[in-house]
Amino acid sequence: MIDLHTHTFLSDGVLGPAELAQRASVAGYHALGMTDHVDGGTLEPTLTTLQRACESLCGHLPLAIIAGVEITHVPPDAIAQTVIKARDLGTNLIVMHGESPVEPVAKGTNRAAIEADIDLLAHPGLIDRAMVVRAVERGIYLELSARAGHSLGNGRLVALAREVGALNYLVVSSDAHGPDDLLTSSFRRTVCLCAGLSDKETDLVERNACALLKKVIR
Numbered sequence: 001m002i003d004l005h006t007h008t009f010l011s012d013g014v015l016g017p018a019e020l021a022q023r024a025s026v027a028g029y030h031a032l033g034m035t036d037h038v039d040g041g042t043l044e045p046t047l048t049t050l051q052r053a054c055e056s057l058c059g060h061l062p063l064a065i066i067a068g069v070e071i072t073h074v075p076p077d078a079i080a081q082t083v084i085k086a087r088d089l090g091t092n093l094i095v096m097h098g099e100s101p102v103e104p105v106a107k108g109t110n111r112a113a114i115e116a117d118i119d120l121l122a123h124p125g126l127i128d129r130a131m132v133v134r135a136v137e138r139g140i141y142l143e144l145s146a147r148a149g150h151s152l153g154n155g156r157l158v159a160l161a162r163e164v165g166a167l168n169y170l171v172v173s174s175d176a177h178g179p180d181d182l183l184t185s186s187f188r189r190t191v192c193l194c195a196g197l198s199d200k201e202t203d204l205v206e207r208n209a210c211a212l213l214k215k216v217i218r
């Protein structure tokens, strides 16, 4: 199992990086991305701490652990520079906290994120058709969220992705903030099927996660 969007207590998760990694390992994960919430001010201390934590775990657990960030509630016109700074700090996993239907994320966030050098747009909510097309052009993956609330937009995203031929860019992530949020294979499939994907398309979405992981561990 590959899950590239989770949180530790370096933002609003409840577990430290080592415990999250251990629990993910026991849950059968093959790859875990730790992507704590950051903004322009918290980016550097949070990411560098996560990077140190991941380095200290490297080789001790049977899964790939990737230190990333979830850029969160940064004003749209400051997203591009925050992404550049994150890349400069050495991360290959940049998630953007998209325009969730359950939070007052600034309008224009999805657009600004897709035009920046991110890897995954999380819970894009009321994303429109043109933005899905643009994400594909830019090679940016779009998240089907397993998290309550954020997942309200999953059905819309699947419908648009199917319409424009973007199913290859959908991935499921847990957005785990605690141990009970980590994915299981069966729940992952349930998220896909409930969003309107067929069995075959659900298999495709699982393969998409491998493609995204390859990009991230380049």
Ligand SMILES: [Zn+2]
Pocket (backbone or CB within 6 Å): 070, 096, 097, 098, 122, 123
């Ligand atoms: Zn988020």
Ligand SMILES: [Zn+2]
Pocket (backbone or CB within 6 Å): 005, 006, 007, 070, 122, 175
């Ligand atoms: Zn998140």
